Amino acid sequence: MFNLSVKAEYALQAIFDLALQKQGVPIKIADIAERQRIPQKFLELILASLKQGGFVESRRGAEGGYLLARPANSILIGDVLRFVENKKSRRRIESPFADLWKQVDENIAEVTDRLSFADLARTWQEKRAKYVADWVI
Numbered sequence: 001m002f003n004l005s006v007k008a009e010y011a012l013q014a015i016f017d018l019a020l021q022k023q024g025v026p027i028k029i030a031d032i033a034e035r036q037r038i039p040q041k042f043l044e045l046i047l048a049s050l051k052q053g054g055f056v057e058s059r060r061g062a063e064g065g066y067l068l069a070r071p072a073n074s075i076l077i078g079d080v081l082r083f084v085e086n087k088k089s090r091r092r093i094e095s096p097f098a099d100l101w102k103q104v105d106e107n108i109a110e111v112t113d114r115l116s117f118a119d120l121a122r123t124w125q126e127k128r129a130k131y132v133a134d135w136v137i
């Protein structure tokens with residue numbers, strides 16, 4: 001089973017949250033942390049790292065916060081995963097499972113490299129729209 005670090009999971013959630021917001025409007029860390037249920041101090045570190053990676057940018061001041069550094073349709077999930085996980089193979093090359101794990105990694109990359117955060121946001125919003133409660137009395 002694919003194992004994702006907590007840091008990578010939170011990074012994906014943070015960028016996803018920003019992809020759902022109005023483009024160009026900075027979002028406060030506390031708001032992202034609350035919506036995504038991410039500890040704020042950990043989120044601060046993650047967002048600082050994502051800023052260095054060119055995925056998000058920050059604005060200072062009372063109306064400041066974080067926003068995507070480029071459109072959500074140009075940020076691939078695979079790019080974020082590779083950046084955050086800084087994938088260096090810790091598996092033994094001479095393992096009987098080496099070829100299997102290589103295939104697993106390639107298949108995961110195939111999926112995550114064709115899915116942008118805009119795609120993910122659109123799919124999520126469509127899915128949620130199907131389950132809107134109808135409170136007709």
